[in-house]
Amino acid sequence: MNQSVQEPSIASHPDRLLPTETGARNVARELLADVENLPIISPHGHVPASLFVDDAAFPDPTALLITPDHYVTRLIHSSGIPLHDLGVGNPSVDSREAWRRFAKAWPLFEGTASGYWLRGEFEHIFDIPGSLIDLLPSGGGDAVYDALTTKLTDPEFRPRQLFTGFGLEVLATTDDPLDSLGDHATLAADPTFSGRVLPTFRPDAYLNPSQHGWQERVSRLMDEAAEGLTGFAGYLRALENRRAHFIEHGAVSADHGVRTPRTVRLEAQEAASLFSRAQSGLATAADQELFEAHMLYEMARMSVEDGLVMTLHPGSFRNHHTPSLERYGPDTGHDIPIAINYTEGIRPILQHFGDAEGFHLVLFTLDETVLSREIAPMAGFYPSVFIGAPWWFLDAPDAMLRFRSAITETAGFSRTSGFIDDTRAFCSIPARHDASRRIEASFLARLVTEHRISEERAHELIVDIVDRAPRRVFKL
């Protein structure tokens, strides 16, 4: 086993992430072959549409792969490197110096999901050989940096070319309700660009009065879209109108990132009076929370009416480290999960809309305990409930296997959303989907070799999981 020089690299090994045991591995290989080259469908993520409108060359390796990827910067930060030395909140950072810090920190990523994705990006997108990647911490940083820099000047490595090269068919962005969606319109109208880039309605900042600037945002929202109506009625109308605007521009879903999945259905009058209090800045913290919980209910109601798939991403304590928030802004690596209660939290939604025609509610979690206990049992009863793919810290090989193990025996395969990459890191998309497909093949292969499903059926299931599920659940 020590002739690793002759072995394919980690990122290129045909059996990477597949089971060790020969029987299961052989089945997994055959299952993987069915889906390895299917187009990528990405119904939820954070790549901006402007990337493909501008289609500009990426500036440099650090700005492309390190600075904006909080999965990467956070782990380097844990080793004692300040975020600004990696370019976070620091446009004047020396790109090569920042890269060298990353290169030295490369061993930190062994065994992590980010490490897997980065290897995939280096090797499969940018043709950096695995042997050179292995030299990153021991002086290879500059060589990798230079190789990447050269590639980035090549038109082949512009966003649109990569979009095609990645085999992307659908890519959803995540957008502010007041976004004009001009970039999406531009792309849709452009005959030279064949990919589907769809907006996603993300209204958190307009629903949660405790968020800084809520009053101003709501004023702008109502000015823009309340059709002259005032008060709570105007607010609801404006939200409905912006959703309609999103739908006109191809949106298929509305996404909600809340701390807890608590939902409440208030009487109209109470909701209206909470809204007034919040607008006047008189709402208590409890008022604000109650209002947000009611608005989650209203969002479900609107989804039932306008057909936008409702995706729920609760359970993240955002901006855990205030000093980092103040210095670097949000989404800089210190959002930390907490335990959640879906069963009681979303009951008001399910009481009213659990079997509403066409309603799709996709539940994501950072708290694995709710998978077997709450989400799978709900998805195995309510026609509206779908199980969101492993999210964020859980979109990694072992966690994805735990996910399938936790849900399948209760809810089967028909109730899952298909893989979601949820990433800001455009170049990590192929590696993320690759990992997911390999893990799906591994899980199914085990069921086959344990005689729990037939091999024939496994071949049908893997195509369904990878390709048909996201189309079905996200109405694509």
Add this chain to the structure above:
Amino acid sequence: MNQSVQEPSIASHPDRLLPTETGARNVARELLADVENLPIISPHGHVPASLFVDDAAFPDPTALLITPDHYVTRLIHSSGIPLHDLGVGNPSVDSREAWRRFAKAWPLFEGTASGYWLRGEFEHIFDIPGSLIDLLPSGGGDAVYDALTTKLTDPEFRPRQLFTGFGLEVLATTDDPLDSLGDHATLAADPTFSGRVLPTFRPDAYLNPSQHGWQERVSRLMDEAAEGLTGFAGYLRALENRRAHFIEHGAVSADHGVRTPRTVRLEAQEAASLFSRAQSGLATAADQELFEAHMLYEMARMSVEDGLVMTLHPGSFRNHHTPSLERYGPDTGHDIPIAINYTEGIRPILQHFGDAEGFHLVLFTLDETVLSREIAPMAGFYPSVFIGAPWWFLDAPDAMLRFRSAITETAGFSRTSGFIDDTRAFCSIPARHDASRRIEASFLARLVTEHRISEERAHELIVDIVDRAPRRVFKL
């Protein structure tokens, strides 16, 4: 691997559910052989005793296998089929039409516990070949329906014959405290029926004042068995008397299905005054909860005194979807688990009775997190505490393996209850026990091949787990 035509069917493969790796599989096969044909002991379940008193032919395949099995109807419902189209709350449903809906929905069950049990029932009880089962969604529904219908007219497929054919030795039912237990008496007195069908005392509806009809039920209870005593003393006396009645009819356990395992020990006077308030309809929600928590304590006290094994099934949010409850009644597939706290919840019971002579308290959970954290540590200290087998959504292969992994290193094998099928679906009993035995063999085989227990000892352990544990824990 593509010659699946020559392979035995999924349900009949001798290695089904056993580990893939050859060494472990071989050990598992030998361990399984020790217990595969042992009699079935079912110390907790929901099959009614009347089934064996009447011994009537089952009406039709749908009424036998689909309509009453909420594991089955819930998953079909999740695909958008209304429950009444499957016969739930709808006696006039066309049985064959409902069956066809099930047949089309058959692929939903791939990888689920229910799918495994149904395949077992079809193939091992009703001799439907696996190749025909595989045709269920593609036009084979009628052929299966017809084959089943024919079988059901055969006297061999009457309940008593099946009871014998299943190898059932003990079957516990679950009964209302005011049940006369006449059916149990009839069966016990019948020389032509050799099985033991034991009642189980299930007093939830008499202990929880928030349940609809509590006052009337308690009045009837006291009229029946309070011996003229009134108030709280009469209520306790009546419960004690009904427990005695159950014990006279062979009951070995009392079962408690509560939302949370919270227990409280009130002073007698406070409990009595809560009881009065509840009887007068003046109890607040908090009063009702407190009273129920105290009554759980009283039930433990009675179990210490009369020897009935106390089984606790907390953590289900019953009737999550009110519209379905109103239309179809309880137990129709929308009971959804919640997180529980056993360590603090049952402490008052263990403070007083944790080492009481002969007290057996069997703790079940739908929240897997309490297994390694709370149940195993308590069972590994308190002589009264036993670890209930994986329950409900967790009585499936992967979940059963997670269960053993979570508890064994702390509590060993001696503190577990033995398998409990907890089912209303009579014909699923053999398949459920078959799955459990295979998983126990798989788990032990892994410990053997990892040199953690000797193969000799594994052979002893599997017999203990499957056969002696339920007899010992349930005092059979």
Add this chain to the structure above:
Amino acid sequence: MNQSVQEPSIASHPDRLLPTETGARNVARELLADVENLPIISPHGHVPASLFVDDAAFPDPTALLITPDHYVTRLIHSSGIPLHDLGVGNPSVDSREAWRRFAKAWPLFEGTASGYWLRGEFEHIFDIPGSLIDLLPSGGGDAVYDALTTKLTDPEFRPRQLFTGFGLEVLATTDDPLDSLGDHATLAADPTFSGRVLPTFRPDAYLNPSQHGWQERVSRLMDEAAEGLTGFAGYLRALENRRAHFIEHGAVSADHGVRTPRTVRLEAQEAASLFSRAQSGLATAADQELFEAHMLYEMARMSVEDGLVMTLHPGSFRNHHTPSLERYGPDTGHDIPIAINYTEGIRPILQHFGDAEGFHLVLFTLDETVLSREIAPMAGFYPSVFIGAPWWFLDAPDAMLRFRSAITETAGFSRTSGFIDDTRAFCSIPARHDASRRIEASFLARLVTEHRISEERAHELIVDIVDRAPRRVFKL
């Protein structure tokens, strides 16, 4: 597979705890070889320093291996044997009789962590053959007892000789803040003893006003070390001084065993006034809790200032069974875990000291759910946070594998503490570290055979995990 007579015993099998599958097993063997004979570093535990000062022969097998080990007595107790029959709180117990009770109960330990350690102790320290161990429950108890008794008279089996024989390099004790640490000084000054025995500052009983005797203890503390200062300022000064005393005697860490990880940062005046109330016995339960939560913050502050590594061991409901506490005292097997919330609980510490230079905060848990959800995400961002090794009920093979699986994909390998044995049972130390090293090898081997890390890198990682991590994290 039935020639177990020719097989090596369980405790001596070279492949014990390694994966069953041949490919992974071969890699694991090679990885294990790298670390199998490295010195043992034990940065947290409960063996007293006096053991090595006195260096007396152990009295008898029961007093050495059974009575003081609550892992062992608790499980025997669960089978119905009173603790005093095992010598707990009962110095006059007949040692041989107690041993016979243990011998009969030996099968309870099959599959448990304690069983593994005991086999290791018997076989590797005391040369009891595995075949004789297997006879413990069937009459071999006396033979084992006699063999052990003979060994214990041999000077080779005195504590200092064992220390050397175990390959111990560093052993940390756990000590009361008012301990003079004379034993540690004696050992450090003794040229004939080369091991490092380091004290650990454990101030719980001085921080939590709800603990019996808090007022008296605090008075003594302040008399000893407040330098004449009074009130809260004197209390803090005294704590700081005692920490300094510990540091002078080689301490590298301060350990905190709290029920919950809740931390609060109060204004100085509020803290001072709570302190006064607590001293006067006027503090409510809420006051006491709040004060303790603030003191956890103060301990972090002091660790930042004086460099002691802060280890946190929350989540145990101590003395769950009051009658056993009253009869036998604390640490007698009925501390039961509860769920915890680290993300919100320790946020005040991390807000202020999360990236403080040199601050090391090691988070342990009995609640596995926080591993992937809270601890790994925090350790993957904050330079101060390290992931404590699997603790107490979780320091067992399957639990250790679950631990690595839960944390690695988010936090990699660089953020873990290295193995901690945390034991009072001196002779179990080698077996505990042996199990840990085998599991680390097994985990890494799987990543290698799944092509997730290279074999070369795995060889580096295992040495880092076993040897460098504890030195780095505990500043040894």
